[in-house]
Amino acid sequence: MYNSRWLALAHYWVAFAVFLPAAALGAWQMLMRSPLPAPLDDPNLYYASVTLHGTAMAYVVTTFFAMGFGYAVTATSLGRPIRGVTAAWIGFAICLTGTLMAVVAILSGQASVLYTFYPPLFGSGWYYGGATLLIGGSMIWVVLMVVNMAAWKRDNPGRPVPLAMFATTATALLWAWAASGVELEMIGIVLPQVFGFTTQIDAGLARMLFSVTLHAIVYFWLMPAYIAFYTLVPQAAGGRLYSDTMGRLTFIMFLLFSIPVGIHHLFADPEIGVGFKYLQSFLTFLVALPTLLTVFSICASLEIAGRHRGGRGLLGWIAALPWDEPMILAVGLSLVMLGFGGGGGLINMAYSMNSMVHNTAWIPAHFHLMFGGAVVIMYFAIAYEMWPRITGKALRSKRLARWQLWLWFWGMFITTIPWHITGLMGQPRRVAIFDFSDPLLAPMVPLAVMSVIGGFVLLASAILLIVVLVRSQVGDAVLQAPMRYALAVNPPVRVPASLNGFALWNTILLMFMILQYGYPIGQFFVLKSKVPVYEVTRQATAAGVR
C-alpha cells in the first residue's frame, strides 16, 4: 500500500463513522413516515433528519470513500508511492472541516433545506459553506489523481495505464466536470446571498446548475463499485477479466454520458424547453450502454472463473463460484439489485413515463435500491477486501461479513419494493406526515410498515459492518497480503493512445457540455426570473399530530 495506507484508512473511517448514524436516521425517518408511533414525533426534526441523512450519505460517505479508494488504487495499481501526500492530507482536512460545518448547521435546525438545497428556500450560511468546502477539498483529490496518472505515463512511455488507475482517473475527471455545476451555484448564487451581496435569487438557474451535478454525482458514487467489478471481482473469483478494452470503453462512456443528462431531473421545470428535455433524456438512455457492457463483461469474467474452478454445463459455472468470498457474494447481490434498480431507472429517465413517478416516493425508493443497494454493497465488499491489506490483520470474520451483506440485501429489498409501490399509488416524497386514516391512503399502511421493517434490518446490517471493521482493526497483525488486480484474458501490451488517456474524451465532453447546457443555462440571463429567498422556519405543530 506504500504511503497510501493511513490516507486510505482515515478516509474510509470518516466515511463509515458517518455512515452508521446516518443509517440510524434513515430507519427513524421510515418510522416517522409510517403509521406506527415514532419517538421524537416532530416534522421539523424529520426535515432536519432528511437533510442530515442525505448530506451524510450522498456527499460525505461517498466523497470520503471515493477519495480513500482512489488513493489506495493509485498506490497499489501503479506499484509506487503516491505523489502529493501532503496535499492529500490538506484536502482531507478541508473536507472534514466542511463536513463538520454542515453537520453543525443542520443539527442547529437552521439548514433543513434537504440535501439538494432547493432555493429560494434558504438555510444557514454555514451549511452552504460546509458543502462548498467539502466539494472544494475533493478537487485536491481530483488533481492528485490526474497528476499521478500523468507522472506514471511520463515515467513509463508506451505502457498502458493499469485499468484500475485509468478508471480512477476517469472517476476524478467525472467528478471535476460534475461538481462544476454545484460549485457555480454556490459561488455564483448561494454564497453571494449568504454574504448579503444579493437580495434575490434565480431559483431556476440554481436548479439548472445543480442538475449539472445531480446526475453525474450518482455516477461518481457508482464508479468505485464499477472499478471493483472490473478489477477486484475477477481476481476474487480466481479468474481473469474478460476484456481490458471493454473496461476502458465503459469508463470513457461513463465520463461522456453521465454529465450532459442532468435535465432529466428537471422534467417538470417550466423554464426548460421540451427539446432539451428530450435531448438529455435521449443521452440518459445511452448511459445504460456502459452498464450493459459491464454486466456482460462481469458475467463473462465470472463464467471464466467458474469454468476454471470446474463448473460445467450451461449454468454450472455459477454454482462453482466461491460464494463464501464477500466480494463474490456482494457482486451477485449487487447485480440483482442493479437489475431491479436499473429497470426503475429506465422509467425515471423516459421523458413521458417520468411524469407518472415524478416527485413521488418511487424516486427515493429507486435511488436507495440503486445507490444504497447495488453500489453501497460494493463499498462494503471493497472495505472487506482492503481492510486486511491496509491493517495487515485478518478479516474477522468472513461469516459475519456475509451475514452483513445478506442483511443489507434483504433489508434494501424489503424497504424499497413497498416504497416503489406507494410511490406508484401517489405517495409524495419529502413529506413527514400522512393521514393514513384517509381511505385513499389506507391501502399504503401495510407497505409503509414493511418499509419500516426493512429500514431496521438495514440499520442492523450497518451496525454489523462497523462491528466487523472494528474487530478486524483490533486483531493481531498476521498478514502481508499485497493488493492484486485482475489480469485480463489478454493483458494489454499496447493500447491506442485514445484509450490510454483522456484528452480526446475531455474535448468531446466539452462539446457536449456546450451544446447541452449552453442554451438552457444562458437563457436565465435573459429570463430575469429572480425571486426573493425565504428562510427555513420551524413549523408549529401540536405533539402527536399524525
Next chain:
Amino acid sequence: MMQRDPPALELDNPWPRIGWISFAVIMITSSLLGFVVLSRYQANSEPLDIWGAICRGLGISADTGAAASPRPPVRTPTDLAWTQATLDRIRAGNAERGGFVAMNCSACHEGSAANPSHLIPTLDGMEAEAVFKQLADYRSGKRSWGVMNAIAKALSVEDAADVAAHFASRAGKLQANSGERIPQGGRGFRQTDVGARLVFAGDPQRGIAPCSSCHGPGGYKIGAPVLAGQYPAYIERQLAAFAQGIRHNDIYEQMRAIARQLTPDEMKAVAEFYGAQQRQLASRD
C-alpha cells in the same frame, strides 16, 4: 507509438474518428427528434411548423417571461400636477376676459338666489390655483358634481385660467390667505371650542393635521382652497364626501384620512368655525 495522445481533432486516427462521428450522430439524431419531431406535435392542436417547433423545443413560447398578473389601470386622484407650466398658465389668466366667461358662473356662485341652502361655494377671493384645479378635475371627471362637469368641459384650459384669475381678483366673502403666521392665543390643544381646536391644533392622536396648516388662516398650500368665510353647509358637505370616498381629487388624498376620523359633530363644528371667520376677522379689523 503511443507516448502521447494524438490531437483530439485529428480525424485520421481511428479513435478520434469513432469518437467524433459518434458524437455527431448522437447530437444530430437527438436534436432532430427533440426539436423537430417531438416539439412539433401537440396534444390538442394542429402540429406546429418547423420554426415554431424549434422555438417550442428551446422553451420560447408566446408567454415566455416572468409571471405577470393583470394590472388594473393606474388610478390617480387628479390629472393636474403643480408644474411650472401649470403655474405659468394660471398666471397668464386674463381677469377681464375671465369676467366675461364667468357670467355663466354668477347665477349660482354669486348671491343666494339660486343657492338658498348654500351647498354651492362662494368663489369671490378664491385663489386662482384652486379654481383652476377644480375646473381641471371637473373636466377630466376626477370630481363630479351636478352640472359642473358639463360646464367645465365647455371651457377651454385658457378659459379656465381666465375665470380663475377673475375670481381671484374679486374682493368678497373669502379672506385672502397670505400664508403669514401670526401668533395668537386660543389656538392650542386646550381650546374648548371644538371647531377652533381642530382648525388650529388638529388632533395628533387621530392623525388629524390642523386644517389651518393648508387652508388658512395662517397656513397655505398650493391648490388647497381658502376656507375662511366659506359657506358652512358647503364645507360640511365636502367633508362628508371625502369621508365617504365620493370625492377624492386632492392630489395626495390626505383629506380621505382626515375626514374619516371626524365625527359628524366635528365636521359641523369645523364648518361653522370657518363660516364664522369672516365676521370675526372683519370685526377685528
